Amino acid sequence: MTEPLSADMFPDADCADRPMPFRVGGKWTGWVLRCLDDGPHRFTELRVALHWVTPKVLTETLRAMERDGFLTRTVHDENPPRVEYGLTVLGRSLIGPLDGACDWARRHAPEIAEARGAYRS
Amino acid sequence: MTEPLSADMFPDADCADRPMPFRVGGKWTGWVLRCLDDGPHRFTELRVALHWVTPKVLTETLRAMERDGFLTRTVHDENPPRVEYGLTVLGRSLIGPLDGACDWARRHAPEIAEARGAYRS
DNA sequence: CTGCATCCTACATGATACTG
DNA sequence: CAGTATCATGTAGGATGCAG
Numbered sequence: 001m002t003e004p005l006s007a008d009m010f011p012d013a014d015c016a017d018r019p020m021p022f023r024v025g026g027k028w029t030g031w032v033l034r035c036l037d038d039g040p041h042r043f044t045e046l047r048v049a050l051h052w053v054t055p056k057v058l059t060e061t062l063r064a065m066e067r068d069g070f071l072t073r074t075v076h077d078e079n080p081p082r083v084e085y086g087l088t089v090l091g092r093s094l095i096g097p098l099d100g101a102c103d104w105a106r107r108h109a110p111e112i113a114e115a116r117g118a119y120r121s
Numbered sequence: 122m123t124e125p126l127s128a129d130m131f132p133d134a135d136c137a138d139r140p141m142p143f144r145v146g147g148k149w150t151g152w153v154l155r156c157l158d159d160g161p162h163r164f165t166e167l168r169v170a171l172h173w174v175t176p177k178v179l180t181e182t183l184r185a186m187e188r189d190g191f192l193t194r195t196v197h198d199e200n201p202p203r204v205e206y207g208l209t210v211l212g213r214s215l216i217g218p219l220d221g222a223c224d225w226a227r228r229h230a231p232e233i234a235e236a237r238g239a240y241r242s
Numbered sequence: 243c244t245g246c247a248t249c250c251t252a253c254a255t256g257a258t259a260c261t262g
Numbered sequence: 263c264a265g266t267a268t269c270a271t272g273t274a275g276g277a278t279g280c281a282g
Contacts, residue, residue: 021189022218023144027275043244054276055245068142069236080243081282090232097143097221104218111211115190148255164264175256176265201263202262 002039005049009035021112022101028053028061029070030098033087036071037095040086070094123160126170130156142233143222149174149182150191151219154208157192158216161207191215 010031024030028050035041035049047058062085065071070091076082131152145151149171156162156170168179183206186192191212197203 021146021150021215022222025142029142054278056247056277057275059245060275067237067240068233069239083244090229090236093229094142094225097218097225100218100221101143104215108211108214112189115211116188118190119188175258177257177267178255180265181254202265204264 002041005035005041005045009049010051020101020105022105024094024098024101025068026061026064028057029065032061032065032085033070033091033094033098036085036087036091040074040084043083043085046085065091123162126156126162126166128169130170131172141222141226143226145215145219145222146189147182147185149178150186153182153186153206154191154212154215154219157206157208157212161195161205164204164206167206186212 024033031050032046035046043055043058043062046062047053047055050058053061062071062073066073069088071085071087074084074086076084145154152171153167156167164176164179164183167183168174168176171179174182183192183194187194190209192206192208195205195207197205
């Protein structure tokens with residue numbers, strides 16, 4: 001596990017641009033869950049995968065998820081410092097409903113696009 | 122169908138106060154879905170059930186849902202005017218994932234509360 | 243590398259008053 | 263009844279720079 005995360009893990013056409021009526025926590029919480037699904041990863045790895053979110057926002061997201069028990073933050077006492085974030089059992093349990101929401105979005109995105117196109121006034 | 126909506130349809134203790142990491146659309150979208158699940162209802166009925174949301178916010182929510190094809194707006198040409206909002210098939214299909222999210226929240230709310238209590242620093 | 247401090251903008255939400 | 267118009271506010275999200 002813990003293969004390095006790809007910067008193209010979330011190509012725009014397939015994720016951000018699709019009308020997604022569901023939100024999990026903050027704007028980035030769902031994506032962090034997906035990033036950590038295969039094992040722990042580091043701060044900068046997450047930054048790259050999440051299209052260079054600003055460190056402030058990423059820190060806030062991670063702190064909130066840690067506070068709610070969705071992930072753990074592990075500091076390895078090395079130089080240079082290494083910090084790893086990994087999902088807890090509770091955090092992992094979020095992935096089921098998250099998948100349900102994503103499946104819905106995948107299946108019904110065309111209908112939403114059509115409805116928006118047909119909407120006038 | 123279309124029994125009048127109760128003002129206590131969403132008692133605070135059971136909904137708004139529970140930590141809910143999921144969001145469907147805007148803040149009120151999920152609650153509108155629940156209100157319309159049993160059939161069409163009127164603007165003011167929705168206002169009452171949703172704890173007297175301001176008309177501006179309710180209008181914005183309903184317009185957005187209409188635009189995305191989740192509900193239909195029907196104007197009955199009477200006096201006084203009567204407008205009814207009802208779910209489309211697409212809107213109804215949102216209820217499945219919504220239930221999944223709510224079930225998750227119900228089951229794991231205690232763990233989140235515990236994690237928040239244990240969180241220090 | 244990690245992530246805090248500061249400042250800033252945009253949007254979501256809301257209160258209040260008014261109209262056909 | 264079913265909204266619209268206007269104004270106000272809080273918070274999420276982001277840009278930039280600096281520190282351990």
